[in-house]
Amino acid sequence: MSYEKRVERLQEIVADLEGDGLPLDRALKLFEEGIEILRLASDELTSAEGRVQLLIESAEGVFETREIDV
Amino acid sequence: MRRSYGSRATRSGVEFDLFGSGSGATPIVAPATPGSSPETAIQVASLTETARAVIEGSFAPLWVRGEVSDFKRHRNGHWYFCLRDASAQVRCVVWSRNQRGIPASPDEGMEVTAFGQLTVYSARGEMHLNVTALDAIGDGLWRKAMEETRLRLDREGLLAPERKRALPSAPTRVGMVTSPDGAALRDVISVIRRRAPHVSLVVSAATVQGPGAPAEIVAAIQRICRFGEIDVLIVGRGGGAREDLWAFNSEAVARAIAESTVPVISGVGHEIDVTIADLIADHRAATPSAAAEAAVPMRSDLLAALRDMSDELCASLAERASRARSDLESGAMALRRAASIDAERRRAAISATAGRLNALSPLATLARGYAVARDPVHKTTLASVADFKPGAPFTLTLRDGDVAARVADKP
Numbered sequence: 441m442s443y444e445k446r447v448e449r450l451q452e453i454v455a456d457l458e459g460d461g462l463p464l465d466r467a468l469k470l471f472e473e474g475i476e477i478l479r480l481a482s483d484e485l486t487s488a489e490g491r492v493q494l495l496i497e498s499a500e501g502v503f504e505t506r507e508i509d510v
Numbered sequence: 511m512r513r514s515y516g517s518r519a520t521r522s523g524v525e526f527d528l529f530g531s532g533s534g535a536t537p538i539v540a541p542a543t544p545g546s547s548p549e550t551a552i553q554v555a556s557l558t559e560t561a562r563a564v565i566e567g568s569f570a571p572l573w574v575r576g577e578v579s580d581f582k583r584h585r586n587g588h589w590y591f592c593l594r595d596a597s598a599q600v601r602c603v604v605w606s607r608n609q610r611g612i613p614a615s616p617d618e619g620m621e622v623t624a625f626g627q628l629t630v631y632s633a634r635g636e637m638h639l640n641v642t643a644l645d646a647i648g649d650g651l652w653r654k655a656m657e658e659t660r661l662r663l664d665r666e667g668l669l670a671p672e673r674k675r676a677l678p679s680a681p682t683r684v685g686m687v688t689s690p691d692g693a694a695l696r697d698v699i700s701v702i703r704r705r706a707p708h709v710s711l712v713v714s715a716a717t718v719q720g721p722g723a724p725a726e727i728v729a730a731i732q733r734i735c736r737f738g739e740i741d742v743l744i745v746g747r748g749g750g751a752r753e754d755l756w757a758f759n760s761e762a763v764a765r766a767i768a769e770s771t772v773p774v775i776s777g778v779g780h781e782i783d784v785t786i787a788d789l790i791a792d793h794r795a796a797t798p799s800a801a802a803e804a805a806v807p808m809r810s811d812l813l814a815a816l817r818d819m820s821d822e823l824c825a826s827l828a829e830r831a832s833r834a835r836s837d838l839e840s841g842a843m844a845l846r847r848a849a850s851i852d853a854e855r856r857r858a859a860i861s862a863t864a865g866r867l868n869a870l871s872p873l874a875t876l877a878r879g880y881a882v883a884r885d886p887v888h889k890t891t892l893a894s895v896a897d898f899k900p901g902a903p904f905t906l907t908l909r910d911g912d913v914a915a916r917v918a919d920k921p
Contacts (some may be wrong), residue, residue, distance in 0.1 A: 442741070443680045450819050464834045465911035471827045478820050484682065485812055488708040492699055494690060495714045495737055503737050505712060508690065 446481045450474055562630035569628040574600065574639060575647075576624075578616045589615055593624060593639065601638035602626070608642045610721075613655035613756075621647045651761075652752060659761045659786050668768050668790055668869065675773040675792045677804065680812055681741030683710045684805050685772070687730040690715045693748035694777065694798035701802035706809045712740055720749040723757035731766040744772055744801045745787060746777035758785035767791055777801025863910060876909045883907075886914070 441449070453474040457467055493505035545552045576593035583589055587606030592599045602624055604612065614621050625643035641675070663669050665852050684702065688694045690713055702709050714737075716730035717723050727745070733744060745767060757763060758778045764786045767774045769790070776791035777798040788794040795801035876882065883892040886905045892898060898917045906913045 443682050444514075444678055444741075447680065447815075447819070450823070454819065454826050455816045457823070458829055462830065464830070467827065468836050471823065474823045476818060478823070482813070482816055485708050485809055485816070488682070490702060490709045490711065492711045493713065495685075495712050495734055497733050497737070501881045508713065 441480075443481060443484055446477050446484075450481075451475050451476075532570055533644035554635070558632040558635050561637075562632060566627060566629050571624050571625060571627045571642070573625045576600070576622070578618060578620045581616060581618055583615065591616070593622070600628075601636055603631075603638055604642050604644065611642075613651045614658060616644060616646060616651060617654070620650060622650070623647065648881055652756075654787060656759050659759060660789060661766065661788070662761065663768075663790060668764070673768075674880055677773050677775065677793055678741045680807060681709060681805060683712060683716060683740045684802075685712050685734045685737075685740035685743040687714045687716055687727060687734060687743065687745045688747055688798070689718045692718065694746050697797070697799040698744060698777075698802040699750070701799050701807055705803065706806040706812075708809060709806050712737070718757060719750065719754040720757075724762050725762075727757055727763045727767040731763075731770060735769075735771045738771065740772055742805050743772050743774045744777055744798070744805055745774055745791065746795075746798045746801055747779070748798060749783070750778040755779050755783055755785060758787040760786070763787055764790045771829045775801045775804050807815045876907065879909070881906050881908050883915075 449470075453470045456462060456470055462470075474480045492508055496504045496506060498504070523897070542550050544550050544556070561668070574593060576595050576599075579592045579594055579599070581589065581591040587609075589604040589609065591602050593602050594600075601869040609615075623645055624639060626639040626640045626641035629638060629640050631638055669671070686695065686698055688698075696712060699711060702711055712734065714730040714734035716726040718727065731743070731745065734740060745758075745763075747758070755778055759774070767776070767787060767790050775793045775795055775802060776787045777795040778785045778787055779797070781796040784794075793801075793804055795804050847855070883898075884890060884905045884907060885892060885897075886903055892904055898904070900917055901919050903914065903916050906915045
C-alpha cells in the first residue's frame with residue numbers, strides 16, 4: 441500500500457469511528473487496523489533512506505535501476 | 511569579405527580572373543579575351559556562371575539585416591522573400607533542408623537578420639542570398655514558433671486548467687527526466703535530501719540540448735512512464751541560452767508530458783524562462799530546485815500530520831467507548847424500570863385472581879353447613895344418586911374437615 445493510500449485509509453477509519461451505528465467490536469478492530477497503518481506509515485518516513493537511481497531499459501523492454509553517485 | 515572583387519573594368523575591356531588563381535599584379539590580357547568583341551561574345555550561361563563564381567568567391571557567408579517582403583512558401587518547401595531597406599533589396603531563398611535550425615518562417619514586414627551566402631541563380635540571372643540562419647530582431651521568430659505551438663496545443667484543449675492533475679501529497683518515489691550530469695539533477699537531489707530524505711529519485715536520462723534533444727526527452731518520459739514505479743515526474747534542466755532551452759518548447763515533448771501516466775512538474779532554466787513544457791505540465795516550477803520543492807513535502811510536516819492522525823484515532827475510539835458505556839448504563843436503567851413495572855402488574859393481577867377464586871370457592875358454601883361427597887380415591891365430586899354404589903366408601907367434606915363414610919348396603 442502506498443503512503444498516500446495508507447493515509448486515506450486512516451482518514452476513513454477515523455471517519456467510521458466517529459460515525460454512528462458502528463458495533464463496538466467492529467470499532468475495536470478498526471482501531472487496531474489504524475494503529476498498524478500508523479506504524480507502517482511512520483516507519484516509511486523514518487527508516488527508509490532515499491536512493492538515487494538511473495533507469496535503464498534493455499532492448500527487450502526489461503527495466504533495471506542502477507545506483508548513481510552524484 | 512574574403513577578398514576584393516575578382517574582376518575590374520580597364521580601359522581595354524574586362525579582365526577575367528575566372529578561377530581566382532591569377533595574380534592581380536600581372537594581369538594577362540589575351541588577344542582574344544572572351545567577350546572583348548562581337549566575334550568573341552560569350553554565352554549567357556558563361557556570364558552568369560562567372561558572375562556566380564566571382565560573387566561567391568568574394569563574399570564569405572555573412573549576416574544581413576533588413577525587412578522581409580514578398581514572402582512565399584513554395585510547395586516544394588523552400589521559402590522565397592526579399593530583404594529590403596529604404597533604398598535597396600536583395601532576393602533571399604531558404605532551402606527546405608536549411609529550415610531546420612530556424613524556429614519559424616518570418617512574417618511580412620518583420621525586421622530580421624539573415625545569415626547566408628550571396629550567390630547568383632544562373633537560370634534567372636538574379637543575385638540572391640542563400641540563407642541558412644534567420645532570426646527576427648528581439649527573438650521574434652522564437653516567440654512566433656512558440657506561439658504557434660502553443661496555439662496548436664491550446665486548440666486541442668491540452669493547456670486547459672481542468673486537465674492539470676493534482677500533485678501527490680506524499681510521494682515516496684520521484685522520477686526525473688534530465689541529463690544525468692547536469693546541474694539540475696544535483697539541485698533536485700540536494701533539495702530532496704534536505705526536505706524528505708526518505709524519498710527515492712529515479713532518473714530517466716536524456717540529452718537536453720542540441721538537435722537530438724526533443725526526441726531523447728520524449729523517449730525518456732515514455733520510458734519512465736512504462737517503468738511506472740514513480741508517484742510524480744520532474745522534467746527539466748538548468749539555465750542556459752535560449753537555444754539551449756529550445757527542446758522544452760518542442761511540440762513532441764509537450765505531447766509526451768501531456769500523455770504522462772503520473773503528474774508532471776516542469777523545472778526549466780531560471781525564473782524568467784517560460785517554455786511550452788511549463789505551459790503543459792501539471793505544475794510549473796521556476797527552476798529545477800523549485801520543482802523538487804513542489805514534488806516533496808517536508809518530512810517533519812508529514813510526521814506532524816501522522817501524529818495528529820494518531821491523536822484523532824485515539825480520540826475517536828475513546829469517544830466511541832464512552833458512548834458505549836453510556837448506552838449500557840441507560841440500557842440497564844431502562845431494564846430495571848421495566849422489571850419493576852412488570853412485577854407490580856403481576857402482583858395486581860394475582861390479587862384480582864385471588865378475589866375471584868375466593869368468590870367461586872366451595873369452601874364458602876361449606877361454611878354455611880353444606881357438605882360435599884367425594885370419591886376417596888379419585889377425589890371426584892359425587893353429585894348424583896347414580897354416583898353412589900351400595901357399600902362403596904366415600905368422603906364427606908365438611909366446613910372443618912373430612913369424614914370417611916360408606917353407602918348403606920341396601921337402600
